[in-house]
Amino acid sequence: MKRPQSQPTGGTVTPPPDRGDPGLARERTALAWTRSALTMAASGVLIARAAFVGHLPALGVVSAVATAILSALTWRNGQAIYRERRDAFSPQRRQTTAFGLLTVATVLIAATAIVVTVAI
Amino acid sequence: MGESRDETQAEKSSKAGASGPNAAGRDEAAASEGRMLRRWLASGARRERRLEQTGSDPDPRFTFANERTFLAWNRTALALIAAGLAAAQFLKFNWHGLRLIIAVPLIVLGAALALASYLHWEDSERAMRLRQPLRYSWMPRVLTGGIAVVAVCGGILAVVDRLVH
Numbered sequence: 695m696k697r698p699q700s701q702p703t704g705g706t707v708t709p710p711p712d713r714g715d716p717g718l719a720r721e722r723t724a725l726a727w728t729r730s731a732l733t734m735a736a737s738g739v740l741i742a743r744a745a746f747v748g749h750l751p752a753l754g755v756v757s758a759v760a761t762a763i764l765s766a767l768t769w770r771n772g773q774a775i776y777r778e779r780r781d782a783f784s785p786q787r788r789q790t791t792a793f794g795l796l797t798v799a800t801v802l803i804a805a806t807a808i809v810v811t812v813a814i
Numbered sequence: 815m816g817e818s819r820d821e822t823q824a825e826k827s828s829k830a831g832a833s834g835p836n837a838a839g840r841d842e843a844a845a846s847e848g849r850m851l852r853r854w855l856a857s858g859a860r861r862e863r864r865l866e867q868t869g870s871d872p873d874p875r876f877t878f879a880n881e882r883t884f885l886a887w888n889r890t891a892l893a894l895i896a897a898g899l900a901a902a903q904f905l906k907f908n909w910h911g912l913r914l915i916i917a918v919p920l921i922v923l924g925a926a927l928a929l930a931s932y933l934h935w936e937d938s939e940r941a942m943r944l945r946q947p948l949r950y951s952w953m954p955r956v957l958t959g960g961i962a963v964v965a966v967c968g969g970i971l972a973v974v975d976r977l978v979h
Binding site: 723726741803 | 896903
């Protein structure tokens with residue numbers, strides 16, 4: 695990969711990509727997605743439990759199903775990174791969409807959490 | 815395959831070079847985060863395309879590091895929300911409403927950090943594509959301050975709640 699020389703180099707120095715890297719950065723990222731999926735599932739359990747405690751069973755069921763779907767999607771995103779492993783130097787995923795979904799989901803979880811907190 | 819990829823890279827960089835030293839990108843980075851959020855809600859796909867057309871691809875390892883940073887902040891946000899939920903359920907104050915003073919700020923802080931982490935990811939990604947220096951984030955300061963304030967409030971509330979009854 696040729697590095698463009700015409701680019702203004704700011705404060706950051708970009709070392710040339712290490713061809714010997716067997717995709718460890720990729721693996722760390724995939725594992726980070728897996729951790730995020732597990733965290734999402736755990737928050738789902740917490741929020742559903744809190745909703746049932748607060749006598750909001752419908753909200754509990756809805757949030758449990760929603761967080762289950764979301765954590766499955768997050769998990770799949772991590773697995774997709776593993777699958778793309780062979781071209782370790784070309785991230786082609788739609789990162790913005792995945793990150794936006796995760797962010798919106800987190801904000802929705804927070805909103806649900808406030809509702810449940812007040813209801814308990 | 816590798817050759818064609820090199821070609822597209824060269825094209826992209828020549829385009830970026832032709833359009834001046836990325837003055838537009840710097841303006842965007844300087845835009846207020848509220849405006850960025852509204853634009854993001856308006857169109858995600860356009861956003862993605864625009865980010866891809868900005869500058870040239872950085873070293874993928876840096877992109878991955880940026881992605882992991884975003885995910886770590888997102889998990890921190892979820893942990894704060896979970897802490898708020900736990901506070902709401904398990905704190906036993908004599909006056910039941912007092913626990914909201916602990917729980918709600920934690921949850922709001924989690925939501926704010928989730929939004930901010932996305933904006934910070936995009937900001938860093940754009941800076942890396944334009945080979946500009948990364949900007950520091952205000953998130954660590956907010957997280958530290960928020961946790962400290964909630965902890966102090968918790969201590970004061972515990973004492974007051976005990977003294978009143």
